Amino acid sequence: MATEQKNPVKKVNIICAKGAVEDVYATLILGNGAVMEGIEANIFFTFFGLDAIIKSRMDKLHTAVVGNPALRLPGGMRMPTLLGVIPGMEAFTSWMMKKEMDKLDIPPVSEFLDLITAGGGKIYACKLAMDMFKFRKEDLSEHVIDILTVGEFYELAGGEGSHIIFT
Amino acid sequence: MAQKIYAGKPVDVNEEGYFTDPSQWTKEIAVEIAKEENIELTEQHFAIIEFLRNRHSGGDPLSIRSINHSGVIDVKTFYQLFPGAPLKKATKIAGIPKPASCV
Numbered sequence: 001m002a003t004e005q006k007n008p009v010k011k012v013n014i015i016c017a018k019g020a021v022e023d024v025y026a027t028l029i030l031g032n033g034a035v036m037e038g039i040e041a042n043i044f045f046t047f048f049g050l051d052a053i054i055k056s057r058m059d060k061l062h063t064a065v066v067g068n069p070a071l072r073l074p075g076g077m078r079m080p081t082l083l084g085v086i087p088g089m090e091a092f093t094s095w096m097m098k099k100e101m102d103k104l105d106i107p108p109v110s111e112f113l114d115l116i117t118a119g120g121g122k123i124y125a126c127k128l129a130m131d132m133f134k135f136r137k138e139d140l141s142e143h144v145i146d147i148l149t150v151g152e153f154y155e156l157a158g159g160e161g162s163h164i165i166f167t
Numbered sequence: 168m169a170q171k172i173y174a175g176k177p178v179d180v181n182e183e184g185y186f187t188d189p190s191q192w193t194k195e196i197a198v199e200i201a202k203e204e205n206i207e208l209t210e211q212h213f214a215i216i217e218f219l220r221n222r223h224s225g226g227d228p229l230s231i232r233s234i235n236h237s238g239v240i241d242v243k244t245f246y247q248l249f250p251g252a253p254l255k256k257a258t259k260i261a262g263i264p265k266p267a268s269c270v
Contacts, residue, residue, distance in 0.1 A: 029269055036231055038251035105230045106270055115231055118242040119253075 010161030011040040013153070017166070019048030021061045021097055026167045027052075028112045035119030043116070044153050045144075046126030050133060053125055055141050058109040062094040113143040124148045173199045185258070185265050189223065192262030200260045204249075208260070212248055214239045216261040229254065229266040 012034045016027035027043060034041040051057045065071060065084035071093070072078055083089060098108075107115065113123060125140055125147045137147065148156075157164050170177045171184070174195040179187045184200075186192060197216060201208045208216075218237045222229060231254055234245045249256040254266050 032231070033269060035246075036252060036254055104270070105228065105232050105268075107232050111232070111235075115235070115242055119231075119246050 008161060009039055009163060011159055012163050012165055013042045013044065013157040014165045014167060015044045015046065016049035016052060017047045019051035019061060021063045021094060023167060024049065024052040024061055024109060025106070028109065028116065030165060030167065031121050032112065032116050032119070035116055035121045041116065041121040042124065042156055043121060044124045044126060044148065046129045050125060050129050050135065052109055053123060053141050053144050054135065054139050058141060061109065062090050063097055065090045065093050110141065113141065117143050124153065183265065186262040189220070189263050196262065197260050204256050204260065206249065206256070211240060215245065215248065216257065219257055219261045220263055223263040228268060229258065230268045230270040232270055
């Protein structure tokens with residue numbers, strides 16, 4: 001339904017601080033959805049979210065199988081903790097999730113960032129997190145345009161119709 | 168459902184201006200809709216419009232990712248050809264329903 005908005009969303013600034021598959025993809029879908037609607041998007045990766053923009057890690061994200069109360073087996077039963085601790089269970093579950101996403105035409109993280117940057121979305125890394133995890137600029141994927149402090153992030157998050165989203 | 172006149176022909180559209188019957192589409196109509204969106208159609212525009220129409224009639228869901236795999240243009244060019252909201256604009260001009268995709 002197209003309704004005339006009095007205060008349309010003009011810009012979104014999305015912060016991604018967690019590195020599990022579901023957290024990163026929530027960020028990427030919000031970001032891509034924004035640029036697909038002509039909304040300006042800035043995405044800021046910090047802490048474990050950095051995994052999504054580190055070249056060697058970005059397409060190998062996992063989901064938690066232990067301590068993830070919302071995780072269910074096919075059939076609806078909750079994933080029992082004792083099943084989750086079996087070696088390989090995390091990798092297998094993460095692989096199954098990726099397969100389901102691929103069926104829905106959801107791309108791997110690197111390709112997703114291609115789509116977002118092609119639409120004008122901007123990707124940033126957090127300086128504090130980079131220092132803490134001892135990453136260097138060379139570790140980051142080429143989609144990242146800058147490494148920012150929190151103050152610099154707030155500066156570019158300003159403007160009318162601008163929203164900050166924490167995923 | 169309403170009717171609009173494009174290129175002298177009446178066309179069935181929904182409240183957002185999207186075709187309810189893709190078979191009523193012609194190239195001349197596309198040019199007129201594009202003018203409403205301030206876009207002048209070129210060969211490239213028509214090439215990707217044809218790709219989108221083929222995908223729609225083939226029953227495949229539309230996504231912006233499919234543009235990269237189209238072999239016609241890449242996503243960056245797609246954003247340049249249809250500035251702002253490319254999939255929404257392109258499907259309107261192509262006479263097919265608005266895509267209900269999150270990708």
